Amino acid sequence: MNLKACGFAGRIAVVNPNYTAIDGEITSPDLKSLPFVPDLVAITAPAAAIPGIISDAAAVGVAGAVILSAGLGHGAGSLAETVAQAAHRHGMRLIGPNCLGVMVPRVKLNASFAAHQPTEGRLALISQSGAIAAAMIEWAAERRLGFSGIVSIGDQLDVDVADLLDYFAQDDHTNAILLYVEAVKDARKFMSAARAAARLKPLIVVKAGRVAQGAKAAATHTGALAGSDAVYDAAFRRAGMLRVYDLRELFDCAELLGRGFVPRGNRLSILTNGGGLGILAIDRLVELGGVPASLTTETIAALDRVLPQGWSRANPVDISGDADAARYVAALGALLEDANSDAVLVMNVETAVAPTEGIAEAVTRCVADRRARNSEVAALVLASWDGADARTAATFERARVPHFPTEDDAVRAFMYLVRYRDASITLAATPPSSASTFAPRTAAARHVIAKALSEGREWLDPVEIVALFEAYDIPIVPTVVARDADDAVDRAAPFLAQGLAVAVKLFSRDIRHKSDIGGVILGLRTRESVAQAARTVLARARAARPDAVLQGVTIQPMIERRVARELILGIADDPTFGPAIVFGRGGTAVEVIDDKALALPPLDMNLARDLVGRTRVSRLLAAYRDVPAVPEDAVPITLVKLAQMAADIPEVAELDINPLLADETGVLALDARVAIRKPARLFAGQTRLAVRPYPSQWEGELALRDGSRVTVRPMRPEDEPMIDSFLKRVTAEDLRLRFFHFTKNFSHAFIARLTQLDYARAMAFVALDPNSGAIIGVVRLHSDSLYQNAEYAILLQSDLKGKGLGWALMRLLIHYARSEGLKRMSGQVLTENISMLSMCRDLGFATCPDPEDHSIVDVELDLSRLVADAEAAGGLIRPGAIKAA
Template identity: 40%
Template structure:
């Protein structure tokens, strides 16, 4: 049927943003000859750049502008207009947009200011503009923006003073003023652009739309972004994750201070700042965040030219000790490591270097190093299996030849296998010719060694983030347990007018998700507490049972290590006397658990942009003091859970330290996954803390838990939706084939990669050819990078259903068929594909998959579903007709189409 969804690059003629970047006709509404005006500058820039289209000025007060006939209204232009650039006062924009929509204009850039940045009246104007645009399917960039340039075609639809250089960097900025500064800077630094976009206040077109477009653009090799606000978080993360797999995305985000109000009652809330959450979101989708403009473009160029380091170990080669020490300090401070030299590397270097070389990393080849010595040393160091990257430092000493050394390195660079090579040529103008040679060879050079190692640290972190998108996670255990009880409990409490679950209720909720808790019982009297204690066995813990008090330790509501009935009775009285009668409902009684192990915190709190945010780290009473934590976005899989753990200092201890054995890290991963499922399944939960979560070699148990719900008056539909769409379990359903085989049809999961490998081994060449319209070898179809994209789908963009059954001989799970809906970028339409194992064809499976996909498409609000079918694939044609698709025949393909 259609092309491989893992490599389905949308053609430009089907991209709805194409009129912004390649318009055949442009109207400048508000064009004028007034010197210094925006309307005049935009018109001049358009006619002064050979983009190949026709420009029409629109202004009822002028008969011609800059020698070009002017029209009183866009409806008067004799040709269809694809792009309108609007430079009129804000109050006039809604009417102009209505006229554009009626005239069939496809895209508009609103340069005008005076919208939401001025307050309520501007917000109302934006609402009117958007409503008018929606009536005509008109897309908008802006308002309050500089416009956009497409240097590859010559289009300059801005009021900037100069045209950007042509290159391969796609640049998007929220700040128009910064755009003009970047243009000046890029001219000096010889940085070129494939697209240069000022996005403004993102009334319509947002980060995600533009990332999708630039991801499809063959002229764009990397994407750099200056961001002030993220806007639609899910759209950004969804697009960035897809594109980051093939093109680096680097972001400079303004504002690293904590701006979000913190919930005083929540440990998790106190540890979570909006900027920290943004960092976690960037890591989740493979985006690299930097701190200044130089780094923004440097990283774009380096990541586009150099291979990514597979780890954090760097080999430093230098002709002077001091710069090597500076480089080492910066490397270690940034989290990198010096690569230990292998024995064979030291032996090989001994053969070519003077006796007094450093014999360790950094490799000091001494001040009299010749170009040949540099080249030979680099060739040896590059082969060291312990090294993930190389940095060559040159200081201009009397016997140093920077230019010839650069020539030697250029020849060696092509032979270095899959490792980045960076260079630091110190010395200003004396080393400039050598720097030029290195840069032309794709070897990025730096003036200072600490800057070079900082960049290396960013490179391996970027690779570290991308790895999470490629690694195959392990399926969390107990994933099929029923969550009916869990779904009812929080909502029942919320309906009763309470927002705080008692400790007992909280532990009930955790237990449903198989998160181990201490056996806990409620006692409403002193005698009942003693009776329960006798049953459980001493020592005993008593805790305040209350629906209103948040932190029990603050009011003396926790009594530990009670050894007998008398101690239990006294503790009960003390807890009761320490709080008001209205807050006291009794106590919880639980056995005293050995505190041998590590105290962790696991929590969730809301973020205004990203919805619920997960927290993992060092717990206990001093949790806010230590602030050893990492953040993540639900839902997690085991790979993402491990990444959260790795980002904390406590993780090193969890692996085993000073004679202690490692905790069960696999079980801890799966516990985090189940916790994230809990959060994803319960939007009514505002905050949840498990503190402490006690872990050791022998046990893993939640000693205390606190769950806060949103008030019943809060409309959950109006809360920030999760930044990552959870697993769509509503599409799981059983089915039976015509041969009586019971199967489950469900959405695909990242953990399905091994099953997909086995599935592809069952396919005939004919089935493969009919599905992909060309032959793909088995080795290619089951390659890890390809299957990662197929299994680790974004459910907002794709929906793949697999048919799962148990192998009757082995009892193991197997995939028998796959159906997929892939949405087109920027359009509410999708393309479908179906593939069934040869052994299970002609049993109704393809028809059922197609019916299910149509149901999913309608539920997801799609407007149209299409498929391209080979003329020889008569079975698929009959299936499509049976389900209600219309077939249109052409010479090469048959198009199946359904309007949902």
């Protein structure tokens, strides 16, 4: 019994109706016979017995169960469904079934059938595979790494990856979270939890099934490019997770991040006694996107003073094969002072001149001395000792110097740290103001889609695509429709008058691939050729598809842009994460070239620029030779528009722009296809997006007691500067009442966490002065992972208190919480905050002293008991200003 063997200090009981004792432990016939109520039960019974066990456990008040057994089935009518329902009725949580179990070494809890007990540490492991979890325990033991907790979640009948991310993100005993993922069940819940956790600590993920074919039957180029693993990769990137590709990389990365090693940047200096190894390390560094540090003139001069003549005088710093410990320490000291270096990789190849163990000890003493003299070492130090024995490894372990068996491992680990640092910066980046973007005409776009769906069609025709793109301000080649040859001549006349050639294309909603039947004729420059082309394509269509309805032909001007780059942009539909935005190099060979990147919508300009920058074709958008550059934001803003379309119109199932021409004049869509269908499923908030978009329907006005009105809207990420100014207009005392301690300065990272909301789990409303547009009040709500209870907070500009603004904002927040289906709103108020407590009581909150801190009052509002009266639903908001009200 692992529970007994690991030394668990709590009470343990064994329940088994068939034996009176097991492994020396007296058994009880059932849970009701126990002399105490367990907090946790670990179940290894046959599948058929588990529903009864769960019912008994829930009835006596057990908080949770770990179901190690398999074979409960899936879906309606299964044992698993019966078990889940029984637990849910009593608020009991379940881990499993079909899992390895749960281990918390700090409290000596091992509710698993793992072969070995993991050691205590500060890494959390969440695994969808019991076998992988067991293997990782063994691997960690070899690397002297310990865990704050290990959870094998199995079939995720109840507790899932997102729940555990929430837990470990808030766990003070966890420095980093390791994740082994095979599939995500609830994309929005997963993204919410991952985005929140990644803001607090490193999240490192291994995803199985990378080579699975995710889009075999894709109807568009975009769909073919958006394989399942590519979408997972986009999701991990959006959440700020660090993805690695095998268990060795997972632990190398975890060892560094779990101990707080994060470099200042991507510049690496290399110190070695073997020139060849140094060159290999530089090659790998550049291949992975790192930068070899350029030594400053001061550093070179310092190295000249301590190294023998003939040293490399460049990076890598080759100090020769006869280098002893003193030479290593002298060179390392100089490199640690170099302002151009963010990290130093110290490498050693054993020679007969100097013992490697002695050099390792000298290097670690140098690092320790530097740490003792500075709160931060000037640069991160990593080590790679070729052929290091156990004693050398132990030397680095004791000194907390990350060490690796090869230069390749060390450089890869360094670059993972760089990627984590970059992801952290990206998560906290303030996006540009939305004022610089655009205002789509969504009503017009929805009318186009609705009409096509009402006619039972799955694809928009070319004219409808032009209308859709115009509604979202996406430049597209003009398209006009002609009924017959004579009409085609009239329609083509304006283009011909401009000296443009035109294309005549068959227009039939029944024939998708027009070129297959000769339905496209290009390069027409005369009225006669246009008429003949129209007659020809219509005749070909009648001969090839006599059953098809022919609407006529379309006329388009031929666009000739000599140095235009051909790009592909689109919306692909993923069964797990919903819409994904695809960007890459376009043209007829798009799948062969396979130069693409994906991102989950919605996008801001920062995210769109990053999406473009992850492709090779992005380099062609800049100027080269005699080719002018594409305007910097012409492509990113188009991606933002597509992402907004995906958010606004869930009926757009797939969209393909190929090619999108881009040159110094901007962008122009030459050809596009749009597949439409009524969405089979929607996330909460009526959108298929895994990341819930900005809820514009909650924009409006609040009426205050004196009849005046203030503008109110959901908070946006770009509000960071306004929030910073707002906090400066709040008194120190009011800030103390809000944050429970005196706070003078608010960092960028702190305000970014306030403003960059996950609308799937949180909401904040800002009240704006109708004259200046400045923020004068903020009220916010953050729900738990089950979306049952939400904590609120409120803060007003100090000189505006007493005017009814706080009351109006709280009423709005309550209305929002009810509309979202939340069951409770709760908060904590300092006992001395009389005005807040009075308002809470007036709004119907129950109050009671906090059992652990008597200076705090816990307040809670039961939303399920509120009656939505006319005043709460309509009088608060100006009619029509907020549709949801």
